[in-house]
Amino acid sequence: MSKITPLSGFPELLPDQRVVEREVIASLSRTFELHGFANIETRVVEPLDRLAKGGEIDKEIYLLRRVQAGSDDEDSSPDKTLGLHFDLTVPFARYVLENAGKLEFPFRRFQIQPAWRGERPQEGRYRQFTQADIDIVGRDELPFHHDVEVMRVMVEALDALPVPALSFQVNNRKLIQGFYRGLGLPDVTAAIRVIDKLDKLPADAVAQLLVDQAGATPEQAAVCLELATIRTSDSSFVDRVRALGVADDLLEQGLTELSAVLDGCAPVVSGHVTVEANLRIARGLDYYTGTVVEIFMAGYERLKSVGGGGRYDALASDGRSTYPGVGISFGVSRTLIPLLADGVLAGSRSVPSAVLIALVDDESRAASDAAAAALRARDIPCEVAPSAQKFGRQIRFAERRGIPFVWFPQPDGTHEVKDIRSGDQSVADPQTWTPPAQDLRPRVVTADEQKEQPS
Amino acid sequence: MSKITPLSGFPELLPDQRVVEREVIASLSRTFELHGFANIETRVVEPLDRLAKGGEIDKEIYLLRRVQAGSDDEDSSPDKTLGLHFDLTVPFARYVLENAGKLEFPFRRFQIQPAWRGERPQEGRYRQFTQADIDIVGRDELPFHHDVEVMRVMVEALDALPVPALSFQVNNRKLIQGFYRGLGLPDVTAAIRVIDKLDKLPADAVAQLLVDQAGATPEQAAVCLELATIRTSDSSFVDRVRALGVADDLLEQGLTELSAVLDGCAPVVSGHVTVEANLRIARGLDYYTGTVVEIFMAGYERLKSVGGGGRYDALASDGRSTYPGVGISFGVSRTLIPLLADGVLAGSRSVPSAVLIALVDDESRAASDAAAAALRARDIPCEVAPSAQKFGRQIRFAERRGIPFVWFPQPDGTHEVKDIRSGDQSVADPQTWTPPAQDLRPRVVTADEQKEQPS
Numbered sequence: 001m002s003k004i005t006p007l008s009g010f011p012e013l014l015p016d017q018r019v020v021e022r023e024v025i026a027s028l029s030r031t032f033e034l035h036g037f038a039n040i041e042t043r044v045v046e047p048l049d050r051l052a053k054g055g056e057i058d059k060e061i062y063l064l065r066r067v068q069a070g071s072d073d074e075d076s077s078p079d080k081t082l083g084l085h086f087d088l089t090v091p092f093a094r095y096v097l098e099n100a101g102k103l104e105f106p107f108r109r110f111q112i113q114p115a116w117r118g119e120r121p122q123e124g125r126y127r128q129f130t131q132a133d134i135d136i137v138g139r140d141e142l143p144f145h146h147d148v149e150v151m152r153v154m155v156e157a158l159d160a161l162p163v164p165a166l167s168f169q170v171n172n173r174k175l176i177q178g179f180y181r182g183l184g185l186p187d188v189t190a191a192i193r194v195i196d197k198l199d200k201l202p203a204d205a206v207a208q209l210l211v212d213q214a215g216a217t218p219e220q221a222a223v224c225l226e227l228a229t230i231r232t233s234d235s236s237f238v239d240r241v242r243a244l245g246v247a248d249d250l251l252e253q254g255l256t257e258l259s260a261v262l263d264g265c266a267p268v269v270s271g272h273v274t275v276e277a278n279l280r281i282a283r284g285l286d287y288y289t290g291t292v293v294e295i296f297m298a299g300y301e302r303l304k305s306v307g308g309g310g311r312y313d314a315l316a317s318d319g320r321s322t323y324p325g326v327g328i329s330f331g332v333s334r335t336l337i338p339l340l341a342d343g344v345l346a347g348s349r350s351v352p353s354a355v356l357i358a359l360v361d362d363e364s365r366a367a368s369d370a371a372a373a374a375l376r377a378r379d380i381p382c383e384v385a386p387s388a389q390k391f392g393r394q395i396r397f398a399e400r401r402g403i404p405f406v407w408f409p410q411p412d413g414t415h416e417v418k419d420i421r422s423g424d425q426s427v428a429d430p431q432t433w434t435p436p437a438q439d440l441r442p443r444v445v446t447a448d449e450q451k452e453q454p455s
Numbered sequence: 456m457s458k459i460t461p462l463s464g465f466p467e468l469l470p471d472q473r474v475v476e477r478e479v480i481a482s483l484s485r486t487f488e489l490h491g492f493a494n495i496e497t498r499v500v501e502p503l504d505r506l507a508k509g510g511e512i513d514k515e516i517y518l519l520r521r522v523q524a525g526s527d528d529e530d531s532s533p534d535k536t537l538g539l540h541f542d543l544t545v546p547f548a549r550y551v552l553e554n555a556g557k558l559e560f561p562f563r564r565f566q567i568q569p570a571w572r573g574e575r576p577q578e579g580r581y582r583q584f585t586q587a588d589i590d591i592v593g594r595d596e597l598p599f600h601h602d603v604e605v606m607r608v609m610v611e612a613l614d615a616l617p618v619p620a621l622s623f624q625v626n627n628r629k630l631i632q633g634f635y636r637g638l639g640l641p642d643v644t645a646a647i648r649v650i651d652k653l654d655k656l657p658a659d660a661v662a663q664l665l666v667d668q669a670g671a672t673p674e675q676a677a678v679c680l681e682l683a684t685i686r687t688s689d690s691s692f693v694d695r696v697r698a699l700g701v702a703d704d705l706l707e708q709g710l711t712e713l714s715a716v717l718d719g720c721a722p723v724v725s726g727h728v729t730v731e732a733n734l735r736i737a738r739g740l741d742y743y744t745g746t747v748v749e750i751f752m753a754g755y756e757r758l759k760s761v762g763g764g765g766r767y768d769a770l771a772s773d774g775r776s777t778y779p780g781v782g783i784s785f786g787v788s789r790t791l792i793p794l795l796a797d798g799v800l801a802g803s804r805s806v807p808s809a810v811l812i813a814l815v816d817d818e819s820r821a822a823s824d825a826a827a828a829a830l831r832a833r834d835i836p837c838e839v840a841p842s843a844q845k846f847g848r849q850i851r852f853a854e855r856r857g858i859p860f861v862w863f864p865q866p867d868g869t870h871e872v873k874d875i876r877s878g879d880q881s882v883a884d885p886q887t888w889t890p891p892a893q894d895l896r897p898r899v900v901t902a903d904e905q906k907e908q909p910s
């Protein structure tokens with residue numbers, strides 16, 4: 001038997017940390033549902049030929065095999081071999097195709113599940129990680145206004161989270177492609193792939209790559225870099241692009257769409273979540289065809305984006321129909337695990353119980369159970385002390401778990417309840433007493449709040 | 456690319472079916488938390504040497520390997536090879552050992568996650584399936600009253616579910632072991648393993664096995680079978696066991712404990728969930744040492760048990776401490792997937808939206824968005840129609856998704872809302888109008904309710 005040590009890349013949370021993750025997932029779900037997104041959960045495995053597309057990610061796929069494989073599992077062909085999904089987009093595309101006849105389009109769905117990638121673990125990058133995805137998918141067509149809708153919903157969803165400030169940096173593939181085409185670049189696709197490296201390489205290295213790999217002249221490369229520096233929080237980017245003197249129909253369409261996204265998000269942005277046009281955002285993946293977005297968290301720029309997504313004209317296709325979509329993925333683990341490790345977020349206690357019912361002696365367990373049942377009947381989580389130790393020890397039992405109240409059934413049938421933080425103790429009726437709302441359930445506590453209330 | 460067909464043993468739910476699963480999981484979580492159980496989630500993988508114990512299940516374990524393995528993954532030794540967990544007990548035991556210094560004992564936890572077994576798929580048996588487990592674990596000791604507690608909590612949790620009637624069939628390993636010992640059986644462990652086959656083999660075959668494999672005389676085998684026929688819903692089983700004339704200290708302890716479980720559950724049993732002593736329940740697994748339970752669902756006896764568990768004196772041990780525990784696992788997939796397939800349970804609609812906001816024309820999308828925002832601000836899930844089709848088509852759009860209300864912004868700035876089931880339409884204010892509570896969110900609908908309201 002191996003000694004028990006954590007597995008690198010497979011982080012797990014302690015109960016009080018899990019409080020934070022669950023509250024974040026519940027909050028995201030609430031917002032998504034308010035906007036009509038239905039939840040689905042897909043199986044964790046897909047046939048290898050659906051996962052592996054010849055890209056960089058292929059070698060990070062975890063394949064499954066049985067310890068002792070049976071007949072139908074022996075087959076190691078790519079359509080029989082199963083692998084763990086590495087995102088929630090591939091399984092969603094397959095789910096849409098498999099169930100197309102039973103779904104109503106446009107289909108709004110959210111999905112919050114783990115995914116797996118066998119990459120080198122580092123802060124924000126794990127081998128098992130939870131993502132929260134929303135997508136809207138149409139059959140054969142999906143009007144542009146859904147791009148605005150998806151962006152707004154994710155802005156609202158993340159605005160409700162107790163995380164540091166977030167910035168949505170938006171661009172549009174039509175804008176870039178049209179600009180490069182209008183500029184006369186010979187290989188627009190290669191140029192997009194190169195410009196996407198601006199967050200890793202210095203500008204002059206990217207300019208050289210544009211010349212070497214995308215066939216640009218040094219002058220064209222300079223204009224491409226110029227475009228990539230444009231970053232505005234309103235539609236003023238349009239004039240700055242026009243000032244570069246490139247004309248193209250697709251560029252115009254991209255400018256219009258990107259303006260519409262910014263205008264559409266204006267009513268929902270806040271001091272906490274901002275949306276800006278950033279013309280250097282390209283996103284490497286081939287399937288984006290319009291709006292693209294990456295999300296960054298203040299103070300955690302080292303994590304790179306904590307979310308992203310965009311418009312794809314063909315999420316999936318089954319020969320008869322094509323399914324265009326637009327979606328955004330938020331990295332729940334990528335965001336929360338560093339915040340929990342840094343103590344920026346914490347759970348207010350490690351157990352759901354708001355009240356510990358003390359045990360006077362072993363014979364009176366029934367009385368303590370009855371008090372607990374009365375509190376639970378009114379949705380107050382509580383637990384009964386495991387043994388009839390001295391009250392001081394029972395209070396410390398509560399303290400160690402962060403349980404704020406200890407309840408004392410009295411020999412005469414009355415009850416008293418003590419707030420163990422203040423020491424206040426008073427007579428209480430299990431049929432009517434209620435803790436303050438902020439004590440009822442474990443809460444997410446931010447670093448600032450933790451400073452305010454030293455324990 | 457393979458043609459898209461469902462993967463045998465990996466069932467997935469449509470959005471309206473997922474409503475049922477989510478509601479069941481939320482309901483279970485509510486009850487567990489009211490009783491002070493903290494939620495945890497473990498990674499899905501464990502080292503193979505922690506999973507494989509030489510039992511039948513070993514060959515059903517799914518192992519992981521990377522498509523292109525890196526340095527540290529090449530190692531195929533049992534402590535480096537990773538497999539998917541096949542239950543939630545093995546990972547929980549490892550989690551307790553790994554985090555023992557950071558947990559407070561007794562530690563109450565619930566865990567609702569999928570597990571994987573590469574077994575032959577059949578109704579109620581899947582290769583990926585979700586379980587809901589509760590356990591209470593102590594360090595070095597765990598008083599017996601927690602056996603009663605765990606049983607009561609699971610009775611309450613399942614009583615709140617909209618599933619057919621459930622029966623908890625309880626026994627006690629001390630009772631069986633003490634009885635066999637008092638009877639003079641030479642191999643008590645073998646006898647327990649044999650008696651556990653009573654649900655698969657006829658009684659006389661089991662009697663023969665007791666002779667062949669447990670060294671029983673035919674007379675002893677007959678008394679063992681006699682014990683196994685005892686089944687009572689109150690403590691009257693005690694007298695029936697005593698009438699068999701076997702005396703043993705451990706037997707007495709088992710009788711006392713089993714009586715205490717039945718008495719302790721009496722206040723929470725109902726017409727929907729019953730608890731009875733059934734002295735033929737043994738549970739094959741070696742690690743149970745006291746209370747054992749299996750749960751059966753009325754009309755679905757063919758699924759065998761839909762849950763089970765018991766007392767184990769050593770969930771885990773790290774050389775310094777031993778961690779005794781008591782827990783019950785409920786098969787969420789095993790229970791729900793057959794009920795959904797049979798139409799016993801269904802979701803009331805496929806989308807969260809209670810209201811579809813109609814779109815008068817493409818220019819008035821902002822007005823419809825504003826009405827939607829006003830409803831959402833008061834927690835009413837809604838969506839805006841994707842295009843300004845004729846109202847009849849927009850109503851059918853709502854109908855196909857089961858959305859009960861369609862909202863019409865009027866050209867004069869007032870609003871009307873239509874209940875599309877009754878056809879009633881009336882003036883409404885987006886700042887104050889609220890749908891009836893039962894229409895606010897998708898609900899679980901039982902077959903009986905479905906019959907009552909034909910759509």
